[in-house]
Amino acid sequence: QKEVEQNSGPLSVPEGAIASLNCTYSDRGSQSFFWYRQYSGKSPELIMFIYSNGDKEDGRFTAQLNKASQYVSLLIRDSQPSDSATYLCAVKGGKLIFGQGTELSVKP
Amino acid sequence: NAGVTQTPKFQVLKTGQSMTLQCAQDMNHNSMYWYRQDPGMGLRLIYYSASEGTTDKGEVPNGYNVSRLNKREFSLRLESAAPSQTSVYFCASSEFGTGWVQPQHFGDGTRLSIL
Numbered sequence: 001q002k003e004v005e006q007n008s009g010p011l012s013v014p015e016g017a018i019a020s021l022n023c024t025y026s027d028r029g030s031q032s033f034f035w036y037r038q039y040s041g042k043s044p045e046l047i048m049f050i051y052s053n054g055d056k057e058d059g060r061f062t063a064q065l066n067k068a069s070q071y072v073s074l075l076i077r078d079s080q081p082s083d084s085a086t087y088l089c090a091v092k093g094g095k096l097i098f099g100q101g102t103e104l105s106v107k108p
Numbered sequence: 109n110a111g112v113t114q115t116p117k118f119q120v121l122k123t124g125q126s127m128t129l130q131c132a133q134d135m136n137h138n139s140m141y142w143y144r145q146d147p148g149m150g151l152r153l154i155y156y157s158a159s160e161g162t163t164d165k166g167e168v169p170n171g172y173n174v175s176r177l178n179k180r181e182f183s184l185r186l187e188s189a190a191p192s193q194t195s196v197y198f199c200a201s202s203e204f205g206t207g208w209v210q211p212q213h214f215g216d217g218t219r220l221s222i223l
Contacts, residue, residue, distance in 0.1 A: 004150075008148065042216070042217075043198055043214040043215060043216050043217050044151070044198070044214050045214070046212070046213075088150065088151065090151075095153070095166075096153070096212070098143075098150040098151040098152075099150055100148055100149060100150035101150055
């Protein structure tokens with residue numbers, strides 16, 4: 001079992017819809033959780049982090065954390081074509097581990 | 109404010125050649141990291157430096173060496189390049205190495221091909 005798992009996708013959603021990206025992790029001692037966005041050929045950029053159970057909202061983005069289920073998700077409301085990218089989940093326990101990323105495609 | 113700067117951006121090497129990838133940050137961060145990114149594999153940590161004067165192995169250190177030259181600079185060396193080291197290499201930095209919340213800032217990457 002991978003330490004951090006994401007569906008590689010591609011996940012395709014129509015413009016204006018909600019995109020839901022999911023991530024599971026194996027280390028129950030993990031403390032901090034990050035979502036990075038990576039456009040094709042570019043470097044990852046941090047868009048959200050969360051460390052408490054529940055939801056954290058920032059504009060169109062909502063991160064959700066459920067430590068009991070070892071599950072973290074990212075919701076993107078009112079998806080735009082400019083949101084088309086690969087989204088990397090990263091989990092910090094003793095070290096920071098990245099998932100393989102989910103490719104999101106938002107169709108106009 | 110450049111953030112994290114990597115050089116070179118592209119490089120082609122022959123098997124057995126050596127080279128050093130350079131990384132510098134201007135954010136006064138304590139910690140620096142080297143990752144490689146391969147298709148379908150996500151980012152894998154090669155080496156990191158929690159603070160000036162210290163370096164530690166990450167997930168995939170074999171075939172690489174690093175030097176934390178000063179607080180700003182962290183270099184990655186391939187002593188004898190192999191085709192399996194063809195990848196995109198990212199340098200990153202963060203304010204604290206062992207902080208509870210540890211957002212990392214990435215450079216633009218070095219695309220390395222080894223023939």
